[in-house]
Amino acid sequence: MALGKDYATQECSIARALEVVGERWTLLVIRDALYGVRRYNDFLVHLGIPRAVLAARLQALTAEGILEKRRYQESPPRDEYVLTDRGIALWPTLRSLGLWGREHFGESRLRYFRHAVCGTELGPYGECPVCALVVPVPDVEMTPGPGLDLDPADPVSRALLAPRRLLEPVDMDPQKPAGPDAPRKSPGAEAREPVGADAHKPVGA
């Protein structure tokens, strides 16, 4: 018997949320959208996801008001997918989930997330312990950690090596020549020493 998509017997808001974001790949699509990925092909190369699955996830997330489809080119018509406020509100959940994964399954540190205003690493709920506030998502700066591959094969991963704010669109326009400020290889190799102490940082990283 096929597994149902919903949790009809569950009177629970976690179950309700999982009906929307609990399918395989869905949270990773949202993660990428937080990182600034907007275009179908960019999700495709960065996630390595089957095309039909990606199309279904984008459609479902749009129908649920988590992503909004925006036309960015008329001929041929091309749309991009941008997080709505409802989608952006998932950031603290993803932040917590990422920390939980690293703490309990021994993942090495792949990225740092800091409050861009003061440079402090975020706490587990997206808060800045120094400024004592939940950091607005556009003020979160993302930089590579010691466990991140600094020479990835796909162009989206390469673009994401540069320090950037969350939601800042990943610019993958091939028409635009890369300037001297847009190196294609390992721009994060000179990654700064993290501001916050990190108990999980591998020795010698």
Ligand SMILES: [Zn+2]
């Ligand atoms: Zn701060």
